[in-house]
Amino acid sequence: MVVSTLNAVFKRELVLAFRQKSELLQPVMFFILVISLFPLGVGPGPETLQKIGPGVIWVAALLSALFGLERIFRDDFADGTLEQQMLSGIPLSLVVLLKVAAHWLVSILPLIVVSPLLSLFLNLTSAMYTALLATLLLGTPLLSLLGAIGVALTVGVRKGSVLLSLMLLPFFVPLLIFATAAVEAAALQLPYNGQLALLGALFLLALALSPVATAYALKVSQN
Amino acid sequence: MWKWLHPYAKTERLYQLSSTLLPWFSIAALLLLISGCVWGLMFAPADYQQGDAARIMYIHVPSAILSMSTYAAMAIAALIGIVWQIRTADMAVAAIAPTGAMVTFVALFTGAAWGKPMWGTWWVWDARLTSELILLFMYLGVIALYNAFEDKQQAGRAAGILALVGVINLPIIHYSVEWWNTLHQGASITKLSKPSIDPAMLWPLLINLLGFACLIASLSLAALKNEIIRREKHRPWVQQLVSDI
Numbered sequence: 001m002v003v004s005t006l007n008a009v010f011k012r013e014l015v016l017a018f019r020q021k022s023e024l025l026q027p028v029m030f031f032i033l034v035i036s037l038f039p040l041g042v043g044p045g046p047e048t049l050q051k052i053g054p055g056v057i058w059v060a061a062l063l064s065a066l067f068g069l070e071r072i073f074r075d076d077f078a079d080g081t082l083e084q085q086m087l088s089g090i091p092l093s094l095v096v097l098l099k100v101a102a103h104w105l106v107s108i109l110p111l112i113v114v115s116p117l118l119s120l121f122l123n124l125t126s127a128m129y130t131a132l133l134a135t136l137l138l139g140t141p142l143l144s145l146l147g148a149i150g151v152a153l154t155v156g157v158r159k160g161s162v163l164l165s166l167m168l169l170p171f172f173v174p175l176l177i178f179a180t181a182a183v184e185a186a187a188l189q190l191p192y193n194g195q196l197a198l199l200g201a202l203f204l205l206a207l208a209l210s211p212v213a214t215a216y217a218l219k220v221s222q223n
Numbered sequence: 224m225w226k227w228l229h230p231y232a233k234t235e236r237l238y239q240l241s242s243t244l245l246p247w248f249s250i251a252a253l254l255l256l257i258s259g260c261v262w263g264l265m266f267a268p269a270d271y272q273q274g275d276a277a278r279i280m281y282i283h284v285p286s287a288i289l290s291m292s293t294y295a296a297m298a299i300a301a302l303i304g305i306v307w308q309i310r311t312a313d314m315a316v317a318a319i320a321p322t323g324a325m326v327t328f329v330a331l332f333t334g335a336a337w338g339k340p341m342w343g344t345w346w347v348w349d350a351r352l353t354s355e356l357i358l359l360f361m362y363l364g365v366i367a368l369y370n371a372f373e374d375k376q377q378a379g380r381a382a383g384i385l386a387l388v389g390v391i392n393l394p395i396i397h398y399s400v401e402w403w404n405t406l407h408q409g410a411s412i413t414k415l416s417k418p419s420i421d422p423a424m425l426w427p428l429l430i431n432l433l434g435f436a437c438l439i440a441s442l443s444l445a446a447l448k449n450e451i452i453r454r455e456k457h458r459p460w461v462q463q464l465v466s467d468i
Contacts, residue, residue, distance in 0.1 A: 149384070149388055153368060153381045153384060153385060154368070154371070156372070156377070157371040157372060160371065163367055163368065163371050166360075166363065166364050166367055167364040167367070167368060167385060169360070170357045170360045170361050170364065170389075170392075170396070171388070171389075171392050171396075173357055173396050173399065173400065174392075174395050174396055174399035174400075177399045177400065177402070177403040178399065181402075181403065202395065209391070213384065213387075213388060216305075216384065217381065217384050220377060220380040220381055220384065221377070221381070223374070223377050223380075
């Protein structure tokens with residue numbers, strides 16, 4: 001029973017997301033636009049762009065993920081669906097995990113899909129791009145998991161979006177550091193397994209703790 | 224310990240305890256800080272390399288050390304609030320956060336003022352400076368979250384969760400920043416040559432450290448008293464208190 005209910009929750013999330021296609025595209029558009037601004041701001045020199053490229057892509061990914069993040073719980077919180085899900089008897093942390101997974105699929109995965117284009121814009125070598133892709137695949141789920149805690153805390157607050165960034169951005173510092181370090185190591189043709197392993201460790205830690213914390217924060221917000 | 228601690232879940236008792244402790248901490252802070260500063264700024268020997276500029280360490284080092292411990296204190300209060308559902312612990316989180324932010328700011332400010340004559344720049348992206356800056360952002364996040372809620376009970380709970388998430392992240396952030404900096408190392412001379420400190424300098428430093436700890440305690444207690452009054456203003460004992468004045 002639990003499995004089929006969870007399945008339904010997951011399907012519902014995906015269906016709802018795909019029915020609001022414009023909202024779905026906004027983070028991707030933002031991602032591309034921000035990155036296109038950088039060559040205009042710092043100059044079109046290919047070497048400069050290659051040097052700042054990984055950092056720029058990651059910071060832009062952080063910001064665009066933050067924009068779409070509120071969608072994880074906002075609507076369900078407003079119309080009472082979340083309350084019903086809390087009362088349904090299924091562990092709330094599992095529901096949270098599925099919501100985060102669905103959110104990652106619809107909001108973050110498109111960013112990763114367009115990232116080859118952006119690595120062309122910023123003149124990354126193919127070795128650098130491979131590393132970037134690996135860090136994005138490992139790091140963005142962490143982003144969603146940590147972000148879910150923040151959204152759960154601010155979902156009851158009006159105009160919580162700036163507050164959300166203020167709370168969450170400090171927590172993304174290690175992610176940014178390890179991800180860009182991996183790409184830089186790849187640029188120097190050094191092994192970057194260590195950085196990836198650290199990112200993976202952070203991801204697993206967040207996977208274990210974040211759904212529980214998020215579920216608790218949601219209960220506080222529902223109050 | 225439980226029996227001893229339990230009465231302070233009641234706001235009235237906690238208010239009385241804070242009122243009793245506050246003068247002691249304030250007087251101790253005043254005495255210690257005056258003696259530590261006078262000793263450190265006027266009588267302790269100047270640094271052989273940095274001259275009198277190094278005297279700012281009597282303010283900088285205690286505030287930098289205590290900025291992290293204040294976060295730990297806040298997180299402990301948050302843990303008590305969440306595990307045992309004690310409302311007064313959430314109030315303590317709200318009271319400690321601004322104090323911690325202030326101490327962190329003092330550490331950053333004096334660090335910048337010290338950096339200018341020594342490193343020739345106000346700011347370098349050194350590991351310790353960066354993690355201190357991020358610590359300040361984390362304090363500000365807790366304060367902002369607390370102030371965002373109308374319902375202060377909910378606000379205290381939420382701020383407590385954030386403080387706990389922060390305390391798990393703090394070591395990760397600290398070590399990642401350290402690692403990032405050693406990777407990028409090169410331009411700046413960030414490690415001060417650290418001769419094991421002379422006792423003539425160590426004593427005023429320790430006195431100031433203790434003084435700062437008392438200062439943080441007294442500021443937090445004063446903030447806690449205000450917080451209790453603000454949140455319990457509809458209670459008879461608060462109205463009694465106000466009418467007595």
